[in-house]
Amino acid sequence: MNKRALYSVAIAVLSAAVLAACAKAAGAPQQRQEGTAKSAGKAATVVTIGIQGKTGILNYARDKKLFETAFAKAGADVVWSEFQSGPPHFEAIASGRIDFGSVGGTPVISGQVGGVDFKAIAVTDDGKRGNMIVVPKNSPIASLKDLKGKKVGVAKGSSAYNFLYMAINRAGLKGEDVNVIQLQPDEARPALDSGAIDAWSIWEPYATTAVFQTGAKILVTGADLNINAPSFLVARTKFTQEHPDLTVLFLKTYEQARAYYASHLDEVTDQFVATQKLDRQIVSEVLKKSAPILSPITPDFAKAHQEQADFLYGVHAINKKLDVSKVLDSKYVEQALKELKENK
Numbered sequence: 001m002n003k004r005a006l007y008s009v010a011i012a013v014l015s016a017a018v019l020a021a022c023a024k025a026a027g028a029p030q031q032r033q034e035g036t037a038k039s040a041g042k043a044a045t046v047v048t049i050g051i052q053g054k055t056g057i058l059n060y061a062r063d064k065k066l067f068e069t070a071f072a073k074a075g076a077d078v079v080w081s082e083f084q085s086g087p088p089h090f091e092a093i094a095s096g097r098i099d100f101g102s103v104g105g106t107p108v109i110s111g112q113v114g115g116v117d118f119k120a121i122a123v124t125d126d127g128k129r130g131n132m133i134v135v136p137k138n139s140p141i142a143s144l145k146d147l148k149g150k151k152v153g154v155a156k157g158s159s160a161y162n163f164l165y166m167a168i169n170r171a172g173l174k175g176e177d178v179n180v181i182q183l184q185p186d187e188a189r190p191a192l193d194s195g196a197i198d199a200w201s202i203w204e205p206y207a208t209t210a211v212f213q214t215g216a217k218i219l220v221t222g223a224d225l226n227i228n229a230p231s232f233l234v235a236r237t238k239f240t241q242e243h244p245d246l247t248v249l250f251l252k253t254y255e256q257a258r259a260y261y262a263s264h265l266d267e268v269t270d271q272f273v274a275t276q277k278l279d280r281q282i283v284s285e286v287l288k289k290s291a292p293i294l295s296p297i298t299p300d301f302a303k304a305h306q307e308q309a310d311f312l313y314g315v316h317a318i319n320k321k322l323d324v325s326k327v328l329d330s331k332y333v334e335q336a337l338k339e340l341k342e343n344k
Contacts, residue, residue, distance in 0.1 A: 045076040047246060050089045050101030054276040055205050055283060057292055058102055060268055061257040063275050070253040076246060084184045087157035089234065090116045099239040100250055104159025104231045109309045112327050113318045119240060120232040122251060122333035123295040127229030128222045131163035132207050134200045136192060137215035141199060144171035144220060150198035151179045153188035159229060162308060163222060164201035170225055175315065205286040212282045228304040240332065251336035255294045262292060296330035
């Protein structure tokens, strides 16, 4: 299979799923859950937040019920929806099943290609350290060039998927030089341990967990290659239009959780060890390497995201040239940060 075909097949899988979700949403009225605001004694707006992984700001906030507390004061209820990776968030947004989520840049691009009605409303990470390629302990693979002819597991459509192809491109390899195996994180780790795949393109905390538990090695990271691939908070457009106040509240709550999280790493580590049943050394290492932010989508972040979209279009992974500015919207995060500053 040539390079163009390989990329096209990979993205087609995700795009088809997203488009199917859009069609389903268009063919029937969106059904929103309804709850009861205990303080007001009347029907409340239900805010559904998508979440993935075992660590991170949203995971900590869920454990501590930070969003539940903040939204209850506004007469709204909070529901959480779990996902294995970023792409399924957009299927859920398209069908009206979630309102907010936190994802990497590649799922944002795929969601835009699929015509999902959403906005990327803030940047949460520059992406340089979030993605990496992992190989088993005794692997003979010592450089990106050694991936030629090897089986590499990755969740297609995820940020790690785009990272993988940008990495091999930097090494002078072509798409057909690598045998990409589509695996979600819970499938890829056993495959790596058993030797069913030779390498794994993945994000944290999965990479560090593999290193600590099996002696796996980090082949390369985004920082090594200076790949700037911002991650985003995303929102269902209709929700932001109908509830701009709750959108700002979501971002304010996220920033308050992030600030506490970043300045209390030992406490946060203890929390994840208790709730996620993770090894303390692993969690501590992951958190020390992370640098979560909450930022408007600056020109530099927008440029980096546009370059990702252009790269995917250039290798025919997506079938249209995107203007990513159409889905980037910083007004809510700018308002949230302004209000937090004023209330200090």
